Amino acid sequence: MTNYIGILDGDGEAWGVRIPDLPGCHGGGATKEAALADAISAAREWVEHRRVVGLDLPPPRKLAEIGAAENIDASTGELAVVVPVLLDAGRTVRANVTFDAGLLAAINTEAGRRGLTRSAFLASAARDKIEARR
Numbered sequence: 001m002t003n004y005i006g007i008l009d010g011d012g013e014a015w016g017v018r019i020p021d022l023p024g025c026h027g028g029g030a031t032k033e034a035a036l037a038d039a040i041s042a043a044r045e046w047v048e049h050r051r052v053v054g055l056d057l058p059p060p061r062k063l064a065e066i067g068a069a070e071n072i073d074a075s076t077g078e079l080a081v082v083v084p085v086l087l088d089a090g091r092t093v094r095a096n097v098t099f100d101a102g103l104l105a106a107i108n109t110e111a112g113r114r115g116l117t118r119s120a121f122l123a124s125a126a127r128d129k130i131e132a133r134r
Contacts, residue, residue: 001130002047004060006039006083007072008032019083020070021058022046036081040131043085051087084131092119 006017017039018026025046027039111121
């Protein structure tokens with residue numbers, strides 16, 4: 001997983017996050033949380049596209065480097081946020097995990113309701129939890 005720095009700004013009704021290290025990549029939403037979630041999704045897609053077409057990924061800069069280059073101005077409401085980018089490695093591995101029987105039954109039921117395998121459901125849930133760690 002790689003963490004990029006995003007710059008969050010908004011006015012209470014509309015929020016945006018731009019990611020300086022990923023040119024043209026940004027997210028938006030009606031709340032700060034929605035804008036960050038959208039930026040995380042956009043960053044994953046931006047980075048995945050670069051990988052597919054064989055382009056190198058830009059290395060993430062440190063907050064101090066971005067702050068100086070982008071003139072982040074906290075007095076205007078701009079805030080630095082972490083935008084995690086979690087990419088699949090392209091191969092699966094087997095893992096042995098242990099769950100309470102009741103929880104496992106609920107996982108199986110929900111995975112089936114969504115038309116997913118247990119593994120796909122757990123991977124999706126883990127990705128959501130990791131990306132929401134803000």
